[in-house]
Amino acid sequence: MIADKKLISASSSETVDTGVAFGKLLKPGDVVCLYGNLGAGKTQFTKGIAQAMGINPEEVQSPTFAIIHEYASDVPLYHLDCYRLESAEEAMNIGIEEYLFGQGVCVIEWPEVIESLLPDHVRSVTIEHEEKEKRRITIHQKA
Numbered sequence: 716m717i718a719d720k721k722l723i724s725a726s727s728s729e730t731v732d733t734g735v736a737f738g739k740l741l742k743p744g745d746v747v748c749l750y751g752n753l754g755a756g757k758t759q760f761t762k763g764i765a766q767a768m769g770i771n772p773e774e775v776q777s778p779t780f781a782i783i784h785e786y787a788s789d790v791p792l793y794h795l796d797c798y799r800l801e802s803a804e805e806a807m808n809i810g811i812e813e814y815l816f817g818q819g820v821c822v823i824e825w826p827e828v829i830e831s832l833l834p835d836h837v838r839s840v841t842i843e844h845e846e847k848e849k850r851r852i853t854i855h856q857k858a
């Protein structure tokens with residue numbers, strides 16, 4: 716069994732850089748679940764994934780209210796934030812499956828509410844607040 720990869724980020728930019736390295740490994744159709752509390756750094760990490768995909772990271776803003784932001788590139792990035800969704804049914808009603816099973820890379824903040832809808836194989840990352848600007852990032856290995 717391969718162990719999860721754990722690393723410490725000392726700043727917002729280090730979390731973006733970690734997202735870049737992680738993003739380079741992604742392929743069309745991949746789904747990435749980002750776990751972590753409010754302000755942990757999930758959107759910062761997503762900026763890194765975007766950068767790795769040739770998207771300007773400054774354009775990546777939290778889709779908390781829109782739920783979904785789509786960024787065009789050779790492989791499109793679908794950035795989802797399910798914080799404001801109350802149920803998997805609500806997610807279905809707004810057409811979330813189109814993104815989960817689409818041709819782009821799908822990155823999901825607050826995925827808990829839609830776990831029953833996810834494909835069998837997803838990549839998962841957990842970001843935990845340690846102290847001040849310090850975060851522990853865990854890249855979970857594929858099951």
Ligand SMILES: Nc1ncnc2c1ncn2[C@@H]1O[C@H](COP(=O)(O)OP(=O)(O)OP(=O)(O)O)[C@@H](O)[C@H]1O
Pocket residue numbers: 724725726727728729730751752753754755756757758759760777824847848849850
């Ligand atoms: N090491 C770090 N990694 C990531 N962000 C950090 C770090 N240190 C400080 N920060 C700050 O913490 C905040 C993280 O915000 P971000 O929007 O990425 O969190 P989030 O997990 O997406 O939160 P939410 O659940 O509200 O969407 C930013 O203001 C960022 O500058």
Ligand SMILES: [Mg+2]
Pocket residue numbers: 757758777796824
């Ligand atoms: Mg966020």
